[in-house]
Amino acid sequence: MTEKVHVPTSSFAEELAAIPGGEVVNKCIQCGICTASCAVARYTDEYRPRQLIQKILLGEREEVLKSRLPWLCMTCRLCEERCQEGVSPAEVFHAVRILAAREGYVPPEFRRVMDSLLNNGWLLADSYTDFEEEEREDMGLDPDLGWNDKFLKRIKDLLPIAEGEK
Secondary structure, eight states: OOOOOOOOSSHHHHHHHTSTTGGGGGGOOOOOHHHHHOTTTTTOSSOOHHHHHHHHHHTOHHHHHHOSGGGGOOOOOHHHHHOTTOOOHHHHHHHHHHHHHHTTOOOHHHHHHHHHHHHHSSSOGGGOOHHHHHHHHHTTOOSOOTHHHHHHHHHHHHSOOOTTOO
16 A cells, blocks of 8 residues: 655755655644644644644745744654654654754744853753752762763764854
């Protein structure tokens, strides 16, 4: 039996299909089960995975890449578990984020998170207080979080970020 696959209606969908994870966009039949399953969509009318995929299939490249919406996916994969066509919006949106980041379209709030991570290796550096330091000592743990420097180096080695681009 031949599997039916939706043929992309745009060159943008074809472009995303060439990025790992994006190839499943071709299978979307626009049923809306992803939006009905989405934890984020429950809390905001702004985020609708089905509509975002529809924009991809219609070729609204600039709008999708400049949008903060693909960045809101929590990758919980509830949509993927329920999709009868085998589409993973989380994977599609990951591919969108890869392409958007390559072209410099990273929403400011996500850029701040990445900058914090790249500057000190963790997101909660400002919350580390003398209290936690004393608690770590009481538990026999090293209060110096220098191990974080090793983690940060590993992250920076993995990311293709040029100096001065942080």
